[in-house]
Amino acid sequence: MDFSLTEEQEMIRGMVREFAEKELKPKAAYHDETKEFPFEILKSLARLGLMGMNIPQEYGGSNVGTTAYSLAITEIAKGCAATAVTTSVTNMVAEVIHEFGTEEVKNKHLPKICSGEYPAGSFALTEPQAGSDAANIRTTAAKDGDSYVLNGQKSFITSGGQSGITVVWAVTDKEAKRGKGISAFVVEKGTPGFIIGKNEEKMGQRASSTNELFFEDCRIPKENLLGQEGDGFKISMMELDGGRIGIASLALGLGYAAIDYATEYAKGREQFGQPIANFQAIQWMVADSYTELDAAQLLVLRASFLKEKKLPFGKEASMAKLFASETAGRVTIKAIQILGGYGYTKEYPVERYHRDVIVTTLYEGTSEIQRHVIARSIFGRKQG
Amino acid sequence: MDFELTEAQRDIQKAAREFAEGEFDRQLALELEREHKFPWEIWKKASELGFAGIHFPEEWGGGGYGILENVLVVEEFCRVDSGIGIALSLSDFSSEIILRSGTPEQKKKFLAPLTEGKAISSGAFTEPDHGSDITLMSTQALRKGDEFIINGTKTFITNGTIADFSIVLCQSDFDVTPSYRGQCTIIVEKDRDGFEAADIGDKMGIKMTSTAELSFRDVRVPVENLVGGENRGFYQVLEFFDESRIEIAAQAVGIAQGAYERALNYAKERTQFGRKIALFQAIQHKLAEMATKIETARLLLYKAAWNFDQGRIDPKLTSMCKFYAGRVAVEVADEAIQILGGYGYTTEYEVERFYRDARITEIYEGTREIQKNTIANAILGKLK
Numbered sequence: 001m002d003f004s005l006t007e008e009q010e011m012i013r014g015m016v017r018e019f020a021e022k023e024l025k026p027k028a029a030y031h032d033e034t035k036e037f038p039f040e041i042l043k044s045l046a047r048l049g050l051m052g053m054n055i056p057q058e059y060g061g062s063n064v065g066t067t068a069y070s071l072a073i074t075e076i077a078k079g080c081a082a083t084a085v086t087t088s089v090t091n092m093v094a095e096v097i098h099e100f101g102t103e104e105v106k107n108k109h110l111p112k113i114c115s116g117e118y119p120a121g122s123f124a125l126t127e128p129q130a131g132s133d134a135a136n137i138r139t140t141a142a143k144d145g146d147s148y149v150l151n152g153q154k155s156f157i158t159s160g161g162q163s164g165i166t167v168v169w170a171v172t173d174k175e176a177k178r179g180k181g182i183s184a185f186v187v188e189k190g191t192p193g194f195i196i197g198k199n200e201e202k203m204g205q206r207a208s209s210t211n212e213l214f215f216e217d218c219r220i221p222k223e224n225l226l227g228q229e230g231d232g233f234k235i236s237m238m239e240l241d242g243g244r245i246g247i248a249s250l251a252l253g254l255g256y257a258a259i260d261y262a263t264e265y266a267k268g269r270e271q272f273g274q275p276i277a278n279f280q281a282i283q284w285m286v287a288d289s290y291t292e293l294d295a296a297q298l299l300v301l302r303a304s305f306l307k308e309k310k311l312p313f314g315k316e317a318s319m320a321k322l323f324a325s326e327t328a329g330r331v332t333i334k335a336i337q338i339l340g341g342y343g344y345t346k347e348y349p350v351e352r353y354h355r356d357v358i359v360t361t362l363y364e365g366t367s368e369i370q371r372h373v374i375a376r377s378i379f380g381r382k383q384g
Numbered sequence: 385m386d387f388e389l390t391e392a393q394r395d396i397q398k399a400a401r402e403f404a405e406g407e408f409d410r411q412l413a414l415e416l417e418r419e420h421k422f423p424w425e426i427w428k429k430a431s432e433l434g435f436a437g438i439h440f441p442e443e444w445g446g447g448g449y450g451i452l453e454n455v456l457v458v459e460e461f462c463r464v465d466s467g468i469g470i471a472l473s474l475s476d477f478s479s480e481i482i483l484r485s486g487t488p489e490q491k492k493k494f495l496a497p498l499t500e501g502k503a504i505s506s507g508a509f510t511e512p513d514h515g516s517d518i519t520l521m522s523t524q525a526l527r528k529g530d531e532f533i534i535n536g537t538k539t540f541i542t543n544g545t546i547a548d549f550s551i552v553l554c555q556s557d558f559d560v561t562p563s564y565r566g567q568c569t570i571i572v573e574k575d576r577d578g579f580e581a582a583d584i585g586d587k588m589g590i591k592m593t594s595t596a597e598l599s600f601r602d603v604r605v606p607v608e609n610l611v612g613g614e615n616r617g618f619y620q621v622l623e624f625f626d627e628s629r630i631e632i633a634a635q636a637v638g639i640a641q642g643a644y645e646r647a648l649n650y651a652k653e654r655t656q657f658g659r660k661i662a663l664f665q666a667i668q669h670k671l672a673e674m675a676t677k678i679e680t681a682r683l684l685l686y687k688a689a690w691n692f693d694q695g696r697i698d699p700k701l702t703s704m705c706k707f708y709a710g711r712v713a714v715e716v717a718d719e720a721i722q723i724l725g726g727y728g729y730t731t732e733y734e735v736e737r738f739y740r741d742a743r744i745t746e747i748y749e750g751t752r753e754i755q756k757n758t759i760a761n762a763i764l765g766k767l768k
Binding site: 015033070126129130131132133136155156198201202203270271272273280281329333336337340341343344345346347354358359361362363366367368371 | 588655658746
């Protein structure tokens with residue numbers, strides 16, 4: 001066992017921390033209020049090598065590994081969660097394309113993702129009737145000569161309106177058994193018949209775009225198929241497992257940001273003639289928070305380590321995401337409580353941290369789905 | 385023991401429910417929330433129907449009922465809409481100080497308009513440096529002939545910018561020990577020279593309710609506006625908390641009930657994995673826990689209200705019901721979001737607003753930490 005980070009990982013964490021402090025923190029409240037998508041910031045992150053962290057350098061990536069990716073997402077989230085989720089998803093889009101795309105697709109899109117020429121990438125899996133039950137999607141892709149023609153509707157698509165490239169799941173074989181007839185494709189922004197719908201009004205991570213997407217006879221070249229026909233379910237599992245490490249890392253960042261802030265506040269705020277940090281009730285809230293966050297981070301780093309070693313990590317990623325998101329939820333509540341009435345106002349960041357963290361128990365699989373995945377890997381598929 | 389509501393109480397409950405369901409329009413609520421506006425029209429109608437000041441004696445324009453009846457109204461209002469419910473429930477905020485300690489002239493002048501939809505009140509206790517700790521106020525009231533001259537700043541004042549008058553906790557004697565014996569409450573009308581109210585800005589929830597900073601610069605008020613004795617202020621406010629905390633608990637129980645019902649209905653409608661999600665045991669158990677928590681909180685709430693109406697003032701029970709109901713409201717609304725998944729995170733499905741609104745019930749009128757202090761002090765007595 002070795003709990004130390006490599007020099008490179010330390011360096012990346014330090015660099016991103018500094019960037020978040022200088023560039024993200026001061027603007028986060030503005031982006032929360034206006035829902036303005038952080039285009040410029042994402043470009044800067046791409047320039048720092050944070051958009052293709054698991055992509056080989058020949059495609060423009062920085063190839064620094066999953067642990068460095070996790071550390072970076074945590075630091076970005078301390079500054080701005082909406083930026084963090086966009087970065088996290090974009091990285092996973094690059095990974096999926098790298099893993100399953102043809103050489104042509106990889107050469108065409110990966111450099112644009114890694115360089116920031118595409119503001120973001122997105123995954124379009126969820127549909128109105130297919131949330132946790134992703135195998136129930138109805139969007140279809142019909143083979144027609146050298147093309148596929150897509151028809152259907154997607155919902156809750158992170159960065160759906162801004163991304164240069166979208167990975168879309170669709171049914172290619174209606175007769176196949178549940179989950180078997182689904183395939184994944186890349187669809188470029190601006191393809192005729194690819195229509196961007198409303199951006200949801202939501203509680204937190206407001207500068208992250210969450211779109212409805214429509215496909216109306218949207219024709220794409222057959223080379224845009226990822227893997228083989230019928231690989232869709234497998235690809236979605238790979239995306240979700242990796243994505244969960246990103247979301248868990250993001251939740252950690254919000255948890256740490258909140259309790260760091262509340263701890264400093266407690267040292268300065270006086271009530272009953274002394275700093276409230278002197279009260280045991282406050283001290284224990286802070287002690288519990290750091291203990292639980294550190295434990296959660298160890299789970300996240302374990303999953304990152306396994307993924308980096310190319311060992312099975314699905315259960316571990318689910319455990320990390322479940323525990324990190326729920327822990328960060330509790331910690332951000334405690335932070336509001338420590339600030340009292342001030343914590344409920346928008347003049348202090350802790351209420352935003354809390355609103356931002358809640359969705360981490362919902363997207364990339366709700367907490368309920370994580371428990372299902374964990375239980376299934378313990379009990380076997382039948383009982384799951 | 386008898387757990388039945390009286391026929392009159394059931395009628396009041398039913399009338400409040402029907403009024404709220406008929407008048408609290410969903411789209412209007414979203415609009416008021418977005419624009420941070422008080423629900424003036426609904427408040428006027430509610431007052432005309434006798435819901436405002438239902439717990440005031442009839443001679444002051446009230447309904448002649450106790451606070452249990454008020455609790456039933458607040459609960460129904462918040463159940464139908466957390467934002468409108470809270471705004472209406474607080475429209476006569478702090479007036480109970482006048483009701484319990486004021487002169488007949490003060491009651492006639494200030495209480496009746498509150499019941500007629502003609503006036504809004506506020507209570508100004510908190511100061512920037514005195515939140516949970518109100519044993520010494522920086523706001524001072526100096527007696528000069530037939531007037532008090534008030535100077536100071538109050539913050540987090542509910543209804544601050546819309547109230548016609550405010551009951552202001554002041555230090556009138558700085559030499560007495562303990563310091564809280566030198567405090568009094570004074571009614572200050574909004575048009576007094578030197579008085580200003582400014583909204584503190586955006587906050588996490590209760591956006592239809594104004595929360596303001598009040599400043600007093602040589603504000604002259606006639607001695608007739610002094611409520612009770614010159615050294616009674618601190619005690620009046622503490623006694624008021626025994627009653628106001630019950631009302632906050634009623635908000636919390638109503639919010640919990642409203643969030644629970646929305647989740648229940650959604651679970652019965654939403655299909656995933658080929659069946660209604662209400663058929664999954666994990667969802668069933670969530671609903672079972674939510675219902676149990678609400679029932680427990682409601683029993684504490686009704687007992688505290690009933691006790692108060694019997695003339696038994698029990699700060700321990702009041703704090704228990706406020707602390708517990710607030711916790712339940714947050715936990716239940718949190719689970720409601722979880723049951724609705726991604727939809728729960730959007731503004732459209734309301735439960736995220738119930739959650740944000742629930743959060744204040746653990747902060748205002750004494751944070752949950754202060755409630756625990758009160759409970760612990762009552763259980764342990766004075767320790768050496």
